[in-house]
Amino acid sequence: MAETKSHHSLCRWTFHAGKGGFVPSDIRKEWGATKIDSASIVRLIKKEIAPRLPSHIELGYEVHYDTEIDEKNASAVADALGETGIYLAMMTPGAHSHFAYGGIASLDEKEKTAAAELGEKAVDLTYGPLARAWHPDPGLAPAFVLWNGSYGYDIATVGIKKMYQNLKENIAALCNYEATKGGKLYIAIEPKPNEGHPALMLPTVASGLLLWYNLEKEFGISRDKKGINKEFGHSEMIGLDHVYDTVEELDNNALLHMHMNSQGNNDGIILGGPGKFDIDHGVRINGMNIAIAGLLATAGYRRWKGHDMQVRPYDSEKQGIDRVVRSILSWEACEKAAAKLDTALLMKHLANRETAKAEDMMRESVVEASAAFREMYK
Numbered sequence: 001m002a003e004t005k006s007h008h009s010l011c012r013w014t015f016h017a018g019k020g021g022f023v024p025s026d027i028r029k030e031w032g033a034t035k036i037d038s039a040s041i042v043r044l045i046k047k048e049i050a051p052r053l054p055s056h057i058e059l060g061y062e063v064h065y066d067t068e069i070d071e072k073n074a075s076a077v078a079d080a081l082g083e084t085g086i087y088l089a090m091m092t093p094g095a096h097s098h099f100a101y102g103g104i105a106s107l108d109e110k111e112k113t114a115a116a117e118l119g120e121k122a123v124d125l126t127y128g129p130l131a132r133a134w135h136p137d138p139g140l141a142p143a144f145v146l147w148n149g150s151y152g153y154d155i156a157t158v159g160i161k162k163m164y165q166n167l168k169e170n171i172a173a174l175c176n177y178e179a180t181k182g183g184k185l186y187i188a189i190e191p192k193p194n195e196g197h198p199a200l201m202l203p204t205v206a207s208g209l210l211l212w213y214n215l216e217k218e219f220g221i222s223r224d225k226k227g228i229n230k231e232f233g234h235s236e237m238i239g240l241d242h243v244y245d246t247v248e249e250l251d252n253n254a255l256l257h258m259h260m261n262s263q264g265n266n267d268g269i270i271l272g273g274p275g276k277f278d279i280d281h282g283v284r285i286n287g288m289n290i291a292i293a294g295l296l297a298t299a300g301y302r303r304w305k306g307h308d309m310q311v312r313p314y315d316s317e318k319q320g321i322d323r324v325v326r327s328i329l330s331w332e333a334c335e336k337a338a339a340k341l342d343t344a345l346l347m348k349h350l351a352n353r354e355t356a357k358a359e360d361m362m363r364e365s366v367v368e369a370s371a372a373f374r375e376m377y378k
Helices: 038-052 074-084 109-127 159-181 205-219 232-237 242-251 287-299 317-340 343-351 355-377
Strands: 006-011 057-065 087-093 143-147 186-190 226-231 255-259 305-307
Touching: 006 087, 006 317, 038 057, 038 074, 038 317, 057 074, 057 109, 074 087, 087 109, 109 143, 109 159, 143 159, 143 226, 143 255, 159 186, 159 205, 186 205, 186 255, 205 226, 205 242, 226 232, 226 242, 232 242, 232 255, 242 255, 242 287, 287 317, 287 355, 305 317, 317 355, 343 355
Parallel strands: 006 057, 006 305, 057 087, 087 143, 143 186, 186 226, 226 255, 255 305
Antiparallel strands: none
16 A cells, blocks of 8 residues: 655755855855756755655745745746646745844834735745646645744834734735635744844744734634644744644644754754754654654644755755755654554553653654664665
8 A cells, every 4th residue: 555645845945055154154065056046956856855755755845035936036946846746835925034123013114015015926926937836736735934033123112012913914914915816825824932033923833823813803814724834943942842832733723834843952962952043953853753743643734844954054965965855754754653653552651640651652652763764764
């Protein structure tokens, strides 16, 4: 019997020459802006990554408008996606690249208007030349993700309330605009606590969910195809529990897309964790991810599993590609381990307060996942 299709998406921004700042900006020279573009990355994924993955995996692509994709190159990117059998999995307005004073939440009317127009142009492009790159299954239509890196602040004033109202009004307007195009996209908030401002609006999954309920109540925005882009590392940055986040997302039928990565310090090997900057390691094999994989399987989640990750600042192009492969296979391994876990026995142990035995089962699942990874990686 053929395995059920598994849908993983890769991000254009993973493939860059170097982060810069305190680390090199050109360590992967072949991935520099003058050497490779967004369409070429699609073909690189097909050539270098797809052959190393199990045959049941379908791949998607994620891009920012208008820094990675725009009206000039959208047709070329759509051509590359069509040639390779890779699909458009996610579009996001790259407002943080242009607006430093709140974006669609800004108290500066000119910035607020310009940021709103950027979002509409991103919708237009997604329904326009990129429409032929959507997956044929409507349930795998692209996520349109609103990341809140631009709508933040660094001064504590009463103005924050007005910023929140601006945010609600502009997201409602964007949803109404998208509905006129067909209402087929999955519009998702991506919560994040900080960076690029000390404080961001919608810092948690709960605040993202509350926003959608407020938009329904105040503006009549249907919550159908509205919800959360789950980012594991963003929850870790603020010291929250991304396993419980998953419960909230699923309980509200709001898990629309995922960015699976690790902030670090969750497997005893890589460093990072609460209070650190956004490190974006790939997926790790650990008990938390096995638990999340089990929750998703029970809920029947079948949408895209995105790998929002940064290769390490010392990696070559070859090592960077290997990091991406490892991230995908690590999640697949967690899913395999979750499927083999005797959930009835686990629940029996928990009901009987035999938590040490429950710990044993989860630890053995990590061993199971590690073995599955080795088998797939070879």
